[in-house]
Amino acid sequence: MQGGKKAAECAKETASNMGASAKAGMEKTKANVEEKAERLTTRDPLEKEMATQKKDVKVNQAELDKLAARAHNAASKEAATYPTTGEHGNHTELHQTSAMPGHGTGQPTGHVTNRGLGGNI
Template identity: 55%
Template sequence: MQTGKNAAASVKESAANMAASAKAGMEKTKATMQEKGEKMTAHDPMQKEMAREKKDERKHEAEYEKQAAREQNAAQRQAAGTTGTHTYSTTGDYTGTGGTYR
């Protein structure tokens, strides 16, 4: 029975990690498209550089959030084996047996 619980927790973790990756990919794409729009309307090279820096910042933030979600999902999977059921998140929110925090 424990093996089944571990397998289910692993599947949930994998699904949550895929969702986090997809979300990060969408955020990165949005950042790139916004940069392209800002560069098209910018007349000053400094504005174009600022658009690129803003894009890079948003991409790094999306990657950071993805990694944080992966770490949290792994920790929740390990905790699920000892304490009960938990839900997995792509946003850093946590809901588990014994309480909720956000």
Template identity: 55%
Template sequence: MQTAKNAAASVKETAANISASAKSGMEKTKATLQEKGDRMTAHDPIQKGMATEKKEARINQAEYEKQVAREQNATQRQANEAASTHSYSTTGATGNRTGIHQMSALPGHGTGEPAGHVVEGAVRSHPIGTDTGTGTTLAGHNTKSVGGAGGYSPEHIVDPSS
């Protein structure tokens, strides 16, 4: 699947590069034709020289714009490829890859940082059927654990020295 996306991005970049080259070619042709017309109507060598300089400047500008477009197309393809890579967690939530470290879409997951309020010495516990994530319990309440929505409710914090 990812190979097909990369191939599609490459084809899109190639098409955009062909378009930029065609536009550049048209601008160069127009510059050359304009110069020929200006040289035919010019009566002195200074005007003819100015027409040639104007043509060269237009050709250089067209070539520069083509190169800028090619660089932008390559950058866009790379950005699209980077944005289309996902990581998958066991919960089915997807996240984006960040360099060589796989990150989950779950808050705090994989970052080494806690996802919410943490009390030193308190242990978070999730006995089966007690933490539904809604702040209510389905089974008995364990007074020695931190429970509630997300497990970070301050009213359920137990002093570890007791």
């Protein structure tokens, strides 16, 4: 069952990454077309340079958005694949590791006294 879950999560991550790449590609193309249109409609060299700078900002932002989406998709896959483990594989839930009630959970099993440290408390 775990193998099927991992495969499904990998497929979802891949599909999400492809979507993010496609969106970034469209944004980059749109930025290039807008820059060309602005450069064709003006004669002022300063405005042409500003159009190029705007394009560069939009292209860089599209790439950053794509990378952020990929990081988010990878984190989502990991969270879905390993829901009961924390950082470095440590369990985030209490699991009883012994047949004795309460043993292995870190919880006291009954009446607790402090006789070894100078008397009853």
